[in-house]
Amino acid sequence: MDLRFTPEELAFRDEVRTFFHENLPESIRTKLVEGKKLAKDDIVTWQRILNKKGWAVANWPVEWGGTGWTPVQQYIFQEELQLTPAPQPLGFGVTMVGPVMIAFGSETQKKHFLPRIANLEDWWCQGFSEPGSGSDLASLRTAAKRDGDHYIVNGQKTWTTLAQHADWIFCLVRTDPQAKKQEGISFLLIDMKTPGITVRPIITIEGGHEVNEVFFDDVNVPVENLVGQENKGWDYAKYLLGRERTGIARVGLSKERIRRIKELAALERDGERPLIEDERFREKLAAVEVELKALEMTQLRVVAAERHRTDNRPDPASSILKIKGSEIQQATTELLMEVVGPYALPYQPEREDDDRWNEPPIGPEWAGPIAPTYFNWRKTTIYGGTNEIQKNIVAKAILGL
Numbered sequence: 001m002d003l004r005f006t007p008e009e010l011a012f013r014d015e016v017r018t019f020f021h022e023n024l025p026e027s028i029r030t031k032l033v034e035g036k037k038l039a040k041d042d043i044v045t046w047q048r049i050l051n052k053k054g055w056a057v058a059n060w061p062v063e064w065g066g067t068g069w070t071p072v073q074q075y076i077f078q079e080e081l082q083l084t085p086a087p088q089p090l091g092f093g094v095t096m097v098g099p100v101m102i103a104f105g106s107e108t109q110k111k112h113f114l115p116r117i118a119n120l121e122d123w124w125c126q127g128f129s130e131p132g133s134g135s136d137l138a139s140l141r142t143a144a145k146r147d148g149d150h151y152i153v154n155g156q157k158t159w160t161t162l163a164q165h166a167d168w169i170f171c172l173v174r175t176d177p178q179a180k181k182q183e184g185i186s187f188l189l190i191d192m193k194t195p196g197i198t199v200r201p202i203i204t205i206e207g208g209h210e211v212n213e214v215f216f217d218d219v220n221v222p223v224e225n226l227v228g229q230e231n232k233g234w235d236y237a238k239y240l241l242g243r244e245r246t247g248i249a250r251v252g253l254s255k256e257r258i259r260r261i262k263e264l265a266a267l268e269r270d271g272e273r274p275l276i277e278d279e280r281f282r283e284k285l286a287a288v289e290v291e292l293k294a295l296e297m298t299q300l301r302v303v304a305a306e307r308h309r310t311d312n313r314p315d316p317a318s319s320i321l322k323i324k325g326s327e328i329q330q331a332t333t334e335l336l337m338e339v340v341g342p343y344a345l346p347y348q349p350e351r352e353d354d355d356r357w358n359e360p361p362i363g364p365e366w367a368g369p370i371a372p373t374y375f376n377w378r379k380t381t382i383y384g385g386t387n388e389i390q391k392n393i394v395a396k397a398i399l400g401l
């Protein structure tokens with residue numbers, strides 16, 4: 001298996017790289033380099049720039065605005081986004097509900113929603129998990145009862161990422177409580193402005209507001225917002241979750257973090273020699289870089305194998321990418337904590353967005369986001385299917401246990 005890029009692929013990489021460098025607003029790039037949070041506007045602005053170029057929904061079929069790129073080109077595009085670094089197009093629309101609509105939605109749904117997803121006119125969020133139904137997702141209880149040409153939805157979703165910005169939510173709901181649990185679930189599109197929906201923030205360990213609880217109280221949803229067939233939602237969710245795992249290795253993002261670690265570790269610290277001169281630190285950094293190289297090779301093997309796949313099902317090896325990729329992402333945040341040293345202690349969440357934190361930072365300006373990032377990135381081994389669940393998949397689908 002040849003894991004090297006062809007001359008055409010290298011030329012494509014240069015084209016993508018040049019476009020990103022010439023068109024990404026510097027203020028957005030700086031926020032990402034420094035580990036600061038992006039505002040909704042930053043994400044919308046960049047996705048619209050990509051959409052104008054025809055690259056916002058690169059993974060979709062050409063008839064719906066996709067690029068027709070090969071899996072290798074898709075991979076290069078993702079890697080360059082992460083290396084720049086630039087924001088990803090909003091995944092809830094572009095890699096989740098969009099592909100589900102394309103595969104299973106009605107013509108009306110496709111014509112209305114797909115162009116709006118591409119241009120980020122509608123911000124989507126994902127309403128799958130519920131209290132008690134995360135890994136065991138099929139046990140979900142949010143109910144949708146048919147009443148004429150509407151469903152009446154009652155229940156609760158949780159961990160709903162960025163629901164505070166959302167115009168729409170795609171939900172798994174129980175439409176047949178008598179059926180076997182996987183067979184009584186439907187996939188419903190719900191307008192977040194519908195009366196009866198309440199969004200409550202969950203403040204995470206670093207003090208940020210990224211996830212929410214969403215409550216549904218007699219929410220009326222028109223029947224035409226059902227995707228595909230009633231009680232077939234589990235099949236559509238499996239299709240979606242398989243796509244969520246690919247790209248989760250985020251090799252480019254970890255490479256960019258390592259670049260940043262080296263840059264910051266080379267700085268003098270209060271008259272002490274730079275940390276990069278410490279042999280023990282360099283050993284730890286090298287160990288993470290070796291792991292990352294191995295992950296990159298695995299990622300390239302999966303991408304190369306995708307050239308020959310015809311079944312449109314995710315490669316179970318994507319679970320390995322999720323496990324290793326998330327562990328390495330966490331390891332880079334641990335190295336950054338070593339770099340920042342004692343300045344990690346007075347951590348000041350959301351200092352830049354919030355008047356209460358307008359005092360000058362303690363320590364250098366760059367130190368501020370490092371501890372919040374470290375805490376926030378504990379999530380990577382949980383979302384998108386926990387690492388324990390991915391290990392179960394590897395055991396069954398790859399090792400045959």
Ligand SMILES: Cc1cc2nc3c(=O)[nH]c(=O)nc-3n(C[C@H](O)[C@H](O)[C@H](O)COP(=O)(O)OP(=O)(O)OC[C@H]3O[C@@H](n4cnc5c(N)ncnc54)[C@H](O)[C@@H]3O)c2cc1C
Nearest residue numbers: 126127128129133134135159160161379382383384386388
């Ligand atoms: C930051 C963040 C953002 C998220 N965003 C969204 C979102 O936008 N939309 C959405 O729908 N969901 C979202 N989630 C939810 C996420 O998908 C769930 O948290 C995840 O699936 C785990 O479910 P749970 O939290 O209920 O934990 P549980 O399933 O209760 O798991 C608890 C622990 O038990 C372990 N465990 C459970 N079952 C097994 C098993 N069979 N074998 C071995 N170990 C097991 C788990 O690995 C975990 O360590 C998000 C989560 C986080 C942390």
